């Protein structure tokens with residue numbers, strides 16, 4: 001099993017995190033790990049993101065990756081901060097080659113057959129499907145999966161606790177991503193742990 005597949009199968013949900021204040025990083029990571037969601041995607045969309053990755057890596061059990069990685073410069077910054085995996089919203093050949101050269105588990109975004117074919121050409125077959133709901137949802141992913149039998153996906157974008165189970169029931173889906181587990185703002189750690197515990201039971 002590839003390292004990215006191992007990460008995708010660690011928990012049914014990868015929480016997509018937008019950390020505004022690095023002081024929130026450790027309490028959020030601790031609450032998610034305690035609730036059974038140890039795989040954490042910290043989006044590089046805030047100035048605090050790289051320091052948040054560094055801080056969260058100190059939390060026992062946390063597997064911390066960077067999301068919204070758009071280019072090799074951001075890849076380098078994410079790796080320098082200690083990211084254990086990399087997620088991108090789309091797949092460029094430039095970023096794909098850089099991630100492969102860095103030998104880091106990589107989950108690039110795809111949304112259509114051309115994206116997936118570009119990934120397969122690079123030797124990749126584990127993908128994010130983004131934006132999942134806006135791109136046609138389960139019917140679209142099912143149609144793509146029927147053509148690309150070796151590809152497996154982490155649908156992300158528009159997925160909720162209520163809809164996650166339906167996605168996870170697809171053979172081509174190893175996990176889903178979503179921001180619902182951790183609302184923006186100052187963390188309510190008890191609520192995050194409760195939401196994580198519910199999400200961690202979704203694959204059953």
Ligand SMILES: O=C(O)C(=O)C[C@H](O)[C@H](O)COP(=O)(O)O
Pocket residue numbers: 016043067068069087088089130131156157158159177178179180
């Ligand atoms: O930044 C990225 O790379 C993304 O993944 C975009 C969104 O943050 C996720 O798609 C989460 O979407 P929601 O769960 O619908 O909020």
